Amino acid sequence: MFILKRKIVVIGSVKALPRLLGLAIFLLLAGCGGGSSDNAESGAGEAPATEAVPADEVAEETEEPLELKRRIVVIGDSIGAGTGASSNFPAILQGLTGIEVVNASTPGISAEAGISKAPSLIERLRPMYLVVLLGTNNAAGAGGGVSGAVDALRKVTGVARDAGVVPVIGTLPPISRDPAQNDNASAISGGIAGISGARIARVDQVVSLADIGDGLHPNDNGQAQIARAFAGQIY
Numbered sequence: 001m002f003i004l005k006r007k008i009v010v011i012g013s014v015k016a017l018p019r020l021l022g023l024a025i026f027l028l029l030a031g032c033g034g035g036s037s038d039n040a041e042s043g044a045g046e047a048p049a050t051e052a053v054p055a056d057e058v059a060e061e062t063e064e065p066l067e068l069k070r071r072i073v074v075i076g077d078s079i080g081a082g083t084g085a086s087s088n089f090p091a092i093l094q095g096l097t098g099i100e101v102v103n104a105s106t107p108g109i110s111a112e113a114g115i116s117k118a119p120s121l122i123e124r125l126r127p128m129y130l131v132v133l134l135g136t137n138n139a140a141g142a143g144g145g146v147s148g149a150v151d152a153l154r155k156v157t158g159v160a161r162d163a164g165v166v167p168v169i170g171t172l173p174p175i176s177r178d179p180a181q182n183d184n185a186s187a188i189s190g191g192i193a194g195i196s197g198a199r200i201a202r203v204d205q206v207v208s209l210a211d212i213g214d215g216l217h218p219n220d221n222g223q224a225q226i227a228r229a230f231a232g233q234i235y
């Protein structure tokens with residue numbers, strides 16, 4: 001009876017709990033070798049306070065999506081720059097949509113070289129839409145030709161979508177100066193039409209040979225038609 005009574009008193013005593021817990025921890029450490037100076041120096045038998053996370057996993061967990069702005073970025077060649085016309089389709093597109101348009105077109109550039117600018121432009125400007133009209137110079141023999149243009153435009157579609165940006169890819173206007181080059185442009189347009197994951201602006205269906213002023217570049221009416229084709233995909 002005396003032993004039972006003593007156990008009840010000890011277990012029910014709040015003041016005795018810290019001493020008992022301390023004694024239990026001491027005995028546990030002693031039994032596991034936690035009190036050994038050798039273990040303390042070598043770290044044997046000690047559990048790390050936290051588990052290290054690889055740097056790449058930390059970056060992935062802490063990475064936040066880009067905060068996109070109501071903005072359109074256009075990547076194009078001399079057509080986007082407005083060569084052969086008094087205006088260019090990016091400027092007209094801004095008027096049609098009421099959305100700020102940043103024109104990053106570079107005359108003479110191939111599709112492959114043009115899409116290489118996409119990642120930095122997206123990161124810096126954070127647009128809602130990426131409008132691309134590239135491939136005419138490929139049709140004329142630049143870059144990787146027809147297949148190079150289509151592959152590049154397929155790639156830039158993935159780059160945009162990965163960043164949460166809507167890719168709008170334009171098919172090509174005709175080329176009136178050379179039938180073989182025009183056939184290449186048509187082939188590139190056919191490849192673009194088959195790209196999944198992008199909105200396709202059918203420039204090839206609204207710009208005619210009569211809209212090509214110098215054999216390669218659209219005139220004012222051609223630029224306006226291109227802008228309308230893209231505006232129809234901005235929603």
